[in-house]
Amino acid sequence: MRKFTWFNAVSLTFGFVFLYIPMVILIFYSFNASKLVTVWAGFSTRWYGELINNQAFLDAAWVTLKVGFISSTIATILGTMAAFVLVRSGRFFGRTLFSGMIYAPLVMPEVITGLSLLLLFIAIGLDRGVTTIVLAHATFSMCYVSVVVSSRMATFDESLEDAAYDLGCTGWDAFRSVTLPIIMPAVIAGWLLAFTLSLDDLVIASFTAGPSSTTLPIKIYSSVRLGVSPEINALSTIMIAIVTFGVLSVSIYSKRVIERQKREEQLANS
Amino acid sequence: MTKPSQPAVFAPWDDPKETPLISFENVSKRFGALTVIDKINLNIYSREFFALLGPSGCGKTTLMRMLAGFEDASDGTIRIDGQDMAGIPANKRAVNMMFQSYALFPHLSVANNLAFGLKRSDMPKSEIQGRVDEMLRLVQLGKYADRKPHQLSGGQRQRVALARALAKAPKLLLLDEPLGALDKKLRQETQFELMDIQEKTGTTFVIVTHDQEEAMTVASRIAVMDEGRLVQVDTADRIYETPNSVYVADFIGDVNIIEGAVDSTEGEHATLRWSEGAAPIRAMASDGISNGSKAAFVIRPEKVAISVEEPKDRHNRVQGSVEDIAYLGNRSTYFVRLPDGSLIKSQVANNRRIKQRLITWEDSVWLSWSDTAGAILPN
Secondary structure, three states, rough: OOOOHHHHHHHHHHHHHHHHHHHHHHHHHHOOOOOOOOOOOEEOOOOHHHOOOHHHHHHHHHHHHHHHHHHHHHHHHHHHHHHHHHOOOOOOOOHHHHHHHHHHHOOOHHHHHHHHHHHHHHOOOOOHHHHHHHHHHHHHHHHHHHHHHHHHHHOOOOOHHHHHHHOOHHHHHHHHHHHHHHHHHHHHHHHHHHHHHHHHHOOOHHHHHOOOOOOHHHHHHHHHHHEEEEHHHHHHHHHHHHHHHHHHHHHHHHHHHHHHHHHHHHHHHH | OOOOOOOOOOOOHHHOOOOOEEEEEEEEEEEEOOEEEEEEEEEEOOOOEEEEEEOOOOOOOHHHHHOOOOOOOEEEEEOOEEEEEEOOOHHOOEEEEEEOOOOOOOOHHHHOOOHHHHHHHOOHHHHHHHHHHHHHHOOOOHHOOOOOOHOOOOHHHHHHHHHHHOOOOOOOEEEEEEOOOOOOOHHHHHHHHHHHHHHOOEEHHHEEEEHHHHHHHHHEEEEEEEEEEEEEOOOOHHHHHHOOHHHHHHHOOOOOOEEEEEEEEOOOOEEEEEEOOOOEEEEEOOOOOOOOOOEEEEEEEEHOEEEEOOOOOOOOEEEOOOOOEOEEEEEEEEEEEEEOEEEEEEEEEOOOOOOHHHOOOOOOEEEOOOOOOEEEEOO
């Protein structure tokens, strides 16, 4: 057994303090009764109440959810298709280039992605709005989906598909009834990742958003520039709560599923 | 050889009037510059249990995948039941396959795995459940219908895979190393189960294996393959007793090989010069040898007798000294070094207890064999 030393305790504390103090302060002040952000004047949930009545924030939240849902769905479909080609097609001319080009947006500065999409939309005369944000988000989050799905595809036993053909499936039928159900957890994980990325994104959205389509991060950023209000603290606290809840429930669920499968396999083999 | 009082012998390959279920005519398969299957001609008959045997990379799996429809022949014609199979995809063939990894669908229950192919056939919906139950009974897995594959043991999964491949009542069932994942004891039991099921369903089985014991146990005929060619296609006993080449003799079972040159041939027999000053070996002659040609004498270790006294009545006898003894319980193998340096194995049943063994290490012994015990093959 490893000993719990003072050194370990101190570094653990420092690490967590470093990571979470800013968030704790933010949550703390969201319950501040005072209008001044840095002066504590007693506990209150007043800013949460005001938030509900702030139509601009609610609109922005609705736009963000809509964009996240549609763009991550598009990204999941395209990313899964790309993962398929990468893993399945074996060697073809330009394969290395193709895979490199799929993964390049992962390391591309967001400013450049945003700018280039903006130029494209102007060039083809597409009015900026929800549609353009959706297209932009689908474009950059697609590569994340394809990374997640292709790592699952790499360990997929291809004889399962052969068996499906052998038992009378056409290509589409084999994919729908065998391949897709098996890789579904990876596809869902990819969707969640794309959704989270879309919720978070400020830079690309600010390049591609139009006047009628302000997302929540843009809204928060622009209001902060006019001064931090306690309302923003309340809003941020809600977002932290949603993200924490989402991440925790996904990880607990997947851990349980995996543990159960392991137990069942051990039982069957004993 | 077969007595007329035994009409029930199953040997359609000896009957010229039989039409084969499967025929390969000059079939080749190339991947780029690599020839995997090289001009194969082969007939497989209905109700046969046919084994493709060979080391890995000999083309046996490719041959099987061409029957399943996963690969097309580069040249030649493959017919199943008289129909040319060119261009007919796997999902349109009355052929099913049992995969080496079993390839059970992990997200479906055992019953739904079995029903998978039936739902995609023209079987009416109302009959599917009945057929699934029938298959579950066949492989004795009735209790496990609702389990998922990961809740089954290896042997049970193997049976599900077999039942799933048989559910559509294919004309031909392909088995790719079906018992490879099982431990030895279970494998032997399952071999007999496979034969039993094959007989019950009357399906033609083609099995791919690298395990010669497995092939010899289950198969009506065995094709020994090497580098994309068929070296010998015959029943297990004939492959073992009368191999047509040193490769086959060496691949199947244990064998002594003595290389030399043909000294003379006379009718069924030939003699082989193999060592300076030693008497030539007399043995059965095989096709393709002629006086003076390079050849090899092959003989199974259990057909080599070992004795302390010189067996004067035998033409083939050599003297050597015991270098090693491998004790295997029911039998022992003696490794005898001859004066010319070659090592000959002699295998004898242990009829006596080990303490009463007459021969021990370093003993000078005589090895002998009859004129018909071994064969001289072209080398």
